[in-house]
Amino acid sequence: MKTFSRPLLIIDSLNLFTxxxxxxxxxxxxxxxxxxxxxxxxxxxxxxxxxxxxxxYVVWEGGGxxxxxxxxxxxxxxxxxxxxxxxxxxxxMPDTYENRNWQIAKLIKLLNKxxxxxxxxxxxxxxxxxGYICQNSFPEKNKIIISSDKDLYQLxxxxxxxxxxxxxxxxxxxxVKQKFSVYPENFCLVRSxxxxxxxxxxxxxxxxxxxxxxxxxxxxxxxxxxxxxIKLAKQKSLSSKLKLYSExxxxxxxxxxxxxxxxxxxxxxxxxxxxxxxxxxxxxxxKKRDKLGFIREQNAIGVKxxxxxxxxxxxxxxx
Numbered sequence: 163m164k165t166f167s168r169p170l171l172i173i174d175s176l177n178l179f180t181x182x183x184x185x186x187x188x189x190x191x192x193x194x195x196x197x198x199x200x201x202x203x204x205x206x207x208x209x210x211x212x213x214x215x216x217x218x219y220v221v222w223e224g225g226g227x228x229x230x231x232x233x234x235x236x237x238x239x240x241x242x243x244x245x246x247x248x249x250x251x252x253x254x255m256p257d258t259y260e261n262r263n264w265q266i267a268k269l270i271k272l273l274n275k276x277x278x279x280x281x282x283x284x285x286x287x288x289x290x291x292x293g294y295i296c297q298n299s300f301p302e303k304n305k306i307i308i309s310s311d312k313d314l315y316q317l318x319x320x321x322x323x324x325x326x327x328x329x330x331x332x333x334x335x336x337x338v339k340q341k342f343s344v345y346p347e348n349f350c351l352v353r354s355x356x357x358x359x360x361x362x363x364x365x366x367x368x369x370x371x372x373x374x375x376x377x378x379x380x381x382x383x384x385x386x387x388x389x390x391x392i393k394l395a396k397q398k399s400l401s402s403k404l405k406l407y408s409e410x411x412x413x414x415x416x417x418x419x420x421x422x423x424x425x426x427x428x429x430x431x432x433x434x435x436x437x438x439x440x441x442x443x444x445x446x447x448x449k450k451r452d453k454l455g456f457i458r459e460q461n462a463i464g465v466k467x468x469x470x471x472x473x474x475x476x477x478x479x480x481x
Contacts, residue, residue, distance in 0.1 A: 165323070166304035167330060170191055170403065171215040172292055172364075174309030175280075176223045178205055179269065181310070181327055183262055190464030198265040200468055205308075205327065207469075210476035213306060213325075217480055218271060219446070221291045222266075222282040228286075229430045230423050236362075268463050275459060276473075277451035281442045283435050289313055293426030294439055298320050306332075315425060318346040343375040347385045354388060354420040355410065363420050366409050377406055388421050451477075 182201025190196045206218065273280055281291055289311070296305055296317045307314050307324045315338050318324055324333040331337075338346050352374050357365020375381050378394060397411035410417070422429070428436065453474050460468065 165213070166306065167214075168216040169213060169304040169306045170300060170325075171209060171213060171218045172295055172305055172307050173206070173218065174288055174292060174307065174311055174314065175219045175220045176288060177309045178202060178327060181264065183265065188467075191466055194264075194464065195261055196265060196268075196465060197238055197320040198262065199269045199272070199463065202269055202464060203468065203473060206248065206278065207473045207476045209308060209325070209392050215306075215480065217294060217446075218477070219443075220279045220280045220302075221288045221295070222270075222280065223288045224282060224284045224286045224291070226285070227287045227290065227430050228285045229432075233419065233422055268459070271459050272456060272463075275456035276477060277449045278477060279442075279446035279449055281439065283438045286333075286435055287467055289426055290430050291439055293317055293435065294428060295443070297426075297444055313424065313426070315342075315346050316350040321457060336415040336478070342369060342371045344381055348381050350421065350425050351386060351388065351391065352381065353424055354417040355391070357416075357420060358424070361423070362469060363423060364417055365420065366406070368406050368411060373406060377404065380401065388417055392417065396415075426474060447481075 172245050178199050179202050182205065183198030186197025186201035188195070188197045188200045209215075210218070270280065279308045281295075283291055291311075292307060294312060302321065305322045307317065308327065309324060310326050313419065314324055315333065317322065318333065318335055318338060320335075325331070326333055335346055338344070338349060342349065342352070344352050352371055355366045355369045356371055357363045357369070377398070378391060380386065380394060381391070392414045393409060395407045398404070399407035399411045410470070431439075453470065456474075457470055460470065
């Protein structure tokens with residue numbers, strides 16, 4: 163499996179945090195659930211030991227994309243609420259959102275003491291910030307995105323890999339091709355026709371990854387645009403009774419809208435948001451580690467059984 167030497171690690175933080183918040187049963191000395199905090203920190207430690215990164219960028223959600231909501235108000239409205247930690251009995255369950263937000267706030271404070279860079283830009287999605295970092299800030303550097311979100315597969319290329327915390331493996335170009343029958347450069351293109359129910363995005367009737375690629379073999383021969391595939395569908399519909407061709411030809415607005423919502427280009431970021439990202443990255447160069455401050459903050463939270471020495475040893479070579 164392909165990997166890099168001293169890559170940048172770009173962490174989809176809410177994705178990683180939620181995984182541990184839901185499943186990690188750790189309780190503080192004060193009797194509060196802190197599984198999200200401890201699980202996240204241990205994950206960074208293990209990732210640092212595995213990949214020995216040159217830098218780590220933790221990217222937080224900015225409240226969702228106002229530009230995407232302007233395109234479709236119901237975008238992501240079907241997202242299910244996060245489950246409570248399954249280890250609690252019904253009487254012990256903490257308030258999900260209050261406890262989650264408290265843990266995130268404390269985690270941010272701890273990370274500020276660790277020398278790890280954090281980015282937060284309001285009114286946009288973490289995916290867009292990750293996309294900008296990969297495509298614009300560090301296009302030539304080796305990068306590994308830490309996330310289980312397949313929305314980010316479109317960013318995978320020779321310089322960018324993805325580590326899935328759930329699958330515990332690297333996702334590269336060939337892995338995407340094997341599972342979805344399409345390479346990452348056309349992954350978003352095909353998804354625009356398939357849709358994504360989890361984000362409340364309807365696709366073309368009868369369109370799936372395998373069926374679209376089978377009926378349009380041109381997809382894996384070159385990088386195509388939405389209009390290219392719609393044009394091909396119209397041409398093929400003239401000589402074939404296959405419903406997929408006629409459905410695409412009759413509903414070209416569906417994949418076009420989905421593309422605008424799914425694509426991680428800079429169109430969903432404003433000039434001021436881009437400037438904030440660049441300023442964050444520039445200021446990250448001056449991040450300092452404060453082990454004593456980290457220990458004080460950890461003690462105030464009531465964290466127990468966390469190896470601070472091992473954690474700081476793992477991140478000692480970040481620049």
